[in-house]
Ligand SMILES: CC(C)[C@H](C(=O)O)[C@@H](O)C(=O)O
């Protein structure tokens with residue numbers, strides 16, 4: 025049996041609670057299959073690491089992440105380590121992304137089940153059928169360009185950041201979007217988002233996306249949208265952008281969060297941050313990609329410790345981990361199926377298996393139990 | 400009688416059609432009042448100016464704008480002058496903003512009438528009561544920072560833009576937000592939006608907003624939100640941000656467009672771009688502010704020339720023009736009242752006075768007629 029090393033970073037707030045259920049799910053699929061074995065090990069990361077050792081990303085945690093086949097994270101941060109704090113959890117996350125070269129952030133926003141339509145802030149007829157995958161460049165742009173803080177010479181009265189992209193950076197993220205688009209049958213359409221009518225970095229973005237797709241993936245359909253217009257369409261008519269939304273770091277931060285409220289609860293959605301294009305796990309040429317997997321929700325300090333957080337985003341992140349970093353498509357699909365069944369069980373038997381974010385009374389653990397039972 | 404010079408820039412696409420109705424409305428309020436007189440003059444601007452004289456902002460148009468008491472614009476651009484074109488209409492707009500020092504963009508997003516709730520893409524119970532005013536800094540940030548295009552030395556493979564803000568730039572836009580907040584009774588809450596957990600320019604933004612408001616407007620309530628989180632809240636629960644949304648140029652571009660789909664049709668919403676803080680027209684110390692007023696919709700080439708565009712956004716922009724640049728509060732209010740009545744007339748008498756964007760069959764001119772009749 026193949027053996028994989030998975031580093032777990034439970035983090036802060038509800039992080040440890042939701043991660044616990046995802047670990048149980050991973051342990052179950054591994055027990056059910058003779059083909060592979062998972063070695064799970066937890067490490068401190070984020071606010072809890074600041075409290076324990078004074079820094080969000082301790083050397084030992086970074087080293088474990090670098091050696092792991094994949095990383096599963098809960099959530100980090102909280103009011104205790106706010107924007108004004110000296111050492112902040114997010115800095116650990118940004119360093120981890122950069123050091124591991126996790127340039128491709130993948131965030132699906134779709135309705136896992138039509139039974140959830142009533143939880144969307146959009147009218148059901150507008151939300152229905154929304155099926156977006158945001159592919160966000162994660163280690164370039166204004167996040168990592170040169171910057172100058174206020175009160176620093178020269179010009180202490182000014183502060184600035186640089187939105188910068190190179191041809192190579194845009195090419196590689198475009199290829200990730202193309203691979204994801206091609207993995208679907210029929211292939212997905214790619215919607216590239218920029219602000220090319222104003223920004224030089226966006227003009228480069230648009231040109232390189234066009235050239236890369238035309239040259240290397242002539243079979244794929246794609247178009248370009250300005251970011252302001254895309255922000256309107258995502259609310260007014262999200263199906264119009266169904267397929268892959270390909271964009272740079274800062275726009276992706278905004279648009280992926282905006283998209284993620286359509287399916288009704290942030291608690292449902294997973295994400296992956298990869299160091300390379302995900303290849304098809306069912307192909308003999310599958311090449312694993314190191315990656316960090318986490319739910320998109322935050323650490324939700326208001327409900328931390330109460331055992332009522334929705335574990336589904338983390339459990340679906342674990343499914344993505346199996347698929348993209350370990351090449352294990354079968355157990356990934358099995359988990360996704362169980363989640364869908366668990367969500368639909370309310371309609372079926374009136375079980376009301378919903379956590380508080382979806383208007384229910386179930387505990388984090390009860391969701392975990394049900395999903396495991398259905399595996 | 401006081402005489403005011405108003406420059407009109409009809410622009411492209413549906414611009415001339417909607418501007419025509421706003422001019423009729425302005426002429427009517429001016430005829431109805433012995434206190435003031437409006438001198439209206441049209442100038443070429445945008446795509447039509449490119450076609451006529453090879454540039455979007457001819458010298459004579461700029462000069463007229465500089466000498467005017469206020470400017471009313473339709474809309475500019477279209478597929479004919481796309482992102483790849485040598486000379487683009489938007490460049491004229493950016494130059495006009497910068498040259499006239501129009502640093503404060505004001506964009507209300509509210510439901511002019513509850514009878515429109517059914518046109519919002521949001522569930523009625525979520526859209527109801529939404530009352531946002533986005534105040535966007537308009538001549539700083541990445542729009543006007545130093546930039547480098549691709550294929551330029553050094554590093555032809557890279558392109559970049561600079562998001563830059565100075566203390567003075569943030570102070571003055573904060574004061575505009577404070578004035579707008581104080582003009583309401585009770586004063587509005589201010590929600591400042593940035594990305595201070597990542598960007599240096601946002602850290603300056605947050606610090607200066609906090610200091611300016613605390614020092615100069617201690618009576619006002621304010622808070623800070625990260626832009627990604629704000630983009631979620633605007634969809635999930637927009638009332639939470641009711642009041643003034645204060646933000647920098649690029650974030651404001653995205654968030655104001657996103658907000659503007661909540662009220663059901665872009666065709667309804669006005670905007671103002673001002674060179675100074677708007678003072679209270681009812682106060683004896685009123686100081687006029689030069690400004691550019693325009694509907695937020697684009698040139699909609701698909702329906703141009705058909706006479707079916709919604710003129711309300713432009714008519715409400717004309718009302719803002721009277722208020723902020725001419726200090727004429729009474730006719731401004733009168734116009735806003737007539738628009739509200741015209742929109743509600745469907746419920747009242749089944750007139751179906753709606754343009755196509757709101758599911759109706761009325762023409763642009765019919766809307767204009769009705770609003771003038773109600774004045
Ligand atoms: C915590 C923060 C630095 C981070 C980001 O902006 O990338 C977060 O918002 C995210 O999207 O993962």
Ligand SMILES: CC(C)[C@H](C(=O)O)[C@@H](O)C(=O)O
Nearest residue numbers: 221222252489490492493652
């Ligand atoms: C046309 C474009 C340059 C402009 C902008 O980005 O400012 C437009 O989107 C707007 O918001 O007025």
